[in-house]
Amino acid sequence: MKIMITGAEGFAASRIMEAWKDRHELWGVSRRQMDITDRDETRRVICEYSPEIVIHCGAISDLAVCDNEPERSGKINVDGAENVAAACRESGSRMVFFSSDQVYFGNDAAGPRREDEVLSPKRLYGKQKLEAEKRCLEILPDGVILRMSWMFDYKKNRPEEHDTLVTSVRQALKEGKQMQYPVYDFRSITYIGEMIRHLEKALLLPGGIYNFGSPNECSTYEVVKELLRLQGTDMDLLAPNREAFADKPRDLRLSQDRLLSFGIRFENTQDGLKECLVQEEKRRVREGEG
Numbered sequence: 001m002k003i004m005i006t007g008a009e010g011f012a013a014s015r016i017m018e019a020w021k022d023r024h025e026l027w028g029v030s031r032r033q034m035d036i037t038d039r040d041e042t043r044r045v046i047c048e049y050s051p052e053i054v055i056h057c058g059a060i061s062d063l064a065v066c067d068n069e070p071e072r073s074g075k076i077n078v079d080g081a082e083n084v085a086a087a088c089r090e091s092g093s094r095m096v097f098f099s100s101d102q103v104y105f106g107n108d109a110a111g112p113r114r115e116d117e118v119l120s121p122k123r124l125y126g127k128q129k130l131e132a133e134k135r136c137l138e139i140l141p142d143g144v145i146l147r148m149s150w151m152f153d154y155k156k157n158r159p160e161e162h163d164t165l166v167t168s169v170r171q172a173l174k175e176g177k178q179m180q181y182p183v184y185d186f187r188s189i190t191y192i193g194e195m196i197r198h199l200e201k202a203l204l205l206p207g208g209i210y211n212f213g214s215p216n217e218c219s220t221y222e223v224v225k226e227l228l229r230l231q232g233t234d235m236d237l238l239a240p241n242r243e244a245f246a247d248k249p250r251d252l253r254l255s256q257d258r259l260l261s262f263g264i265r266f267e268n269t270q271d272g273l274k275e276c277l278v279q280e281e282k283r284r285v286r287e288g289e290g
Helices: 011-020 039-049 063-068 070-091 124-139 165-175 192-202 220-231 269-289
Strands: 002-006 025-029 053-056 094-100 144-148 150-152 179-182 185-187 189-191 208-212 238-241 250-252
Touching (some): 002 039, 011 025, 011 192, 039 070, 063 070, 063 124, 094 124, 124 144, 124 208, 144 192, 150 165, 150 192, 165 220, 185 220, 192 208, 220 238, 220 269
Parallel strands (some): 002 053, 053 094, 094 144, 150 189
């Protein structure tokens, strides 16, 4: 397929492009190639390339940056998504929009969270993503919205790339720093490789909103503890954080029911950790043979 991917230098987009480089005709665009906050430029670039599918990953996903720079983040996260949707409608391209599990943060109900819940996001980033979802589906009712979970990988593609759970834990171990992770925080935590493996099938889903991440019954503290066990590393530096979310546990686990009805099944977070470490070892072997 002929696919355009926005946010090309970001965590998800860069890995999708790496995995699919021999499978599809890809063009990854960063702001240098297309400023999504410029409606006319976005329309021109997308219509000239005329992709079958646009995977819109481009966003400001740092929650603190969104809070501190609401106008700038709103232009990118909301107006930018709307501009991409409008350009896709004109070019006849299908849009697959990466949203976030943060749209669920603020609901008091216990998870797993379902796509048809009434939402009232607590943080600005979640509010922006929810508004972007609404605008995109108004323009493109057959567009696909994927609510992404917290994702991890065993490596960073660039030094300036943000850390994920695995790389953060390993950096703390390397520096001998104490780690605290919350026991009242429950999230779908997903290996990026598994997300990409299911993404091709998701490109063909009927229009609508879908949770897109691993099931997980463990707290964030328990997930880190399992990572340390799988790595065979010392747990002395890990401590439970019993204060965060103690008054109201956070539950952002994603229901799998809708995806399962279309034959897409994510492994749980613990199996995702195992796969991540297996893929890391395979890479080491390949590089050693080279």
